[in-house]
Amino acid sequence: MNDTVLEVKGVSKRFGGLQALSDVGITIRKGQVYGLIGPNGAGKTTFFNVITGLYTPDGGTFELGGATYTPQAVHQVAAAGIARTFQNIRLFPEMTALENVMVGRHVRTGSGLFGAIFRTASFKAEEAAIAQRAQELLDYVGIGKYAEFKARTLSYGDQRRLEIARALATEPKLIALDEPAAGMNATEKVVLRELIDRIRNDGRTILLIEHDVKLVMGLCDRVTVLDYGKQIAEGTPHDVQRNEKVIEAYLGAGHKAH
Numbered sequence: 001m002n003d004t005v006l007e008v009k010g011v012s013k014r015f016g017g018l019q020a021l022s023d024v025g026i027t028i029r030k031g032q033v034y035g036l037i038g039p040n041g042a043g044k045t046t047f048f049n050v051i052t053g054l055y056t057p058d059g060g061t062f063e064l065g066g067a068t069y070t071p072q073a074v075h076q077v078a079a080a081g082i083a084r085t086f087q088n089i090r091l092f093p094e095m096t097a098l099e100n101v102m103v104g105r106h107v108r109t110g111s112g113l114f115g116a117i118f119r120t121a122s123f124k125a126e127e128a129a130i131a132q133r134a135q136e137l138l139d140y141v142g143i144g145k146y147a148e149f150k151a152r153t154l155s156y157g158d159q160r161r162l163e164i165a166r167a168l169a170t171e172p173k174l175i176a177l178d179e180p181a182a183g184m185n186a187t188e189k190v191v192l193r194e195l196i197d198r199i200r201n202d203g204r205t206i207l208l209i210e211h212d213v214k215l216v217m218g219l220c221d222r223v224t225v226l227d228y229g230k231q232i233a234e235g236t237p238h239d240v241q242r243n244e245k246v247i248e249a250y251l252g253a254g255h256k257a258h
């Protein structure tokens with residue numbers, strides 16, 4: 001059985017004179033938490049932006065769930081089955097937590113514009129089902145009691161969890177988390193780690209960029225390390241931590257290790 005969820009090969013991306021990514025490839029299998037780490041400016045965000053359709057790559061091949069996809073537009077990538085969160089939280093601040101998750105859910109439902117305008121019976125039934133599922137997801141990430149609160153009023157950690165609930169609402173093949181622990185305190189990080197663990201144990205597949213090396217090493221099944229746009233190591237956290245190139249990249253001059 002082929003349990004590959006995401007297979008990316010030979011990705012390159014140049015910005016003017018800067019080669020931000022050179023021949024980067026990863027394979028993520030079902031049920032894995034896959035970490036992408038590297039010093040500042042290594043190319044992590046660029047790689048994330050390429051696979052999620054924000055940047056057009058100069059080269060590379062992309063397969064999700066065994067089917068080729070072309071990451072040319074964010075909505076195409078979402079429809080193909082990758083949901084992502086952002087380093088700088090991107091919620092609808094004036095909408096309630098529940099509504100934010102419902103927006104994610106609409107990606108997978110059918111009544112469409114006609115139903116929404118004429119409020120057909122099937123549209124209303126679908127809305128009720130969407131709201132119920134959205135509430136379940138808020139409960140799942142641990143913020144169910146804030147369903148009717150405006151997103152902007154939630155704490156930073158809770159907003160990040162809301163983003164994860166919204167991503168889950170699209171029923172993605174892969175959930176891509178861009179620095180989910182950024183700005184969190186130690187207690188929030190523990191809760192986040194438990195949540196990511198639970199999402200994996202429930203059969204989901206996760207790609208993670210994270211600066212908190214301890215979190216990555218404790219959570220990920222496999223890790224890729226980028227440095228100056230090149231993939232300098234790939235393997236289990238145990239192996240990667242002992243890799244000389246990795247140690248050098250993190251300790252080497254000119255880089256500020258996180």
Ligand SMILES: Nc1ncnc2c1ncn2[C@@H]1O[C@H](COP(=O)(O)OP(=O)(O)OP(=O)(O)O)[C@@H](O)[C@H]1O
Pocket residue numbers: 015018020038039040041042043044045046047
């Ligand atoms: N849109 C852009 N235009 C020009 N250069 C860019 C662009 N995006 C990224 N870069 C450059 O590409 C390189 C890789 O940046 P990237 O943000 O992908 O690194 P990163 O590993 O995510 O860094 P950080 O840990 O600081 O978030 C950097 O030198 C950056 O300045």
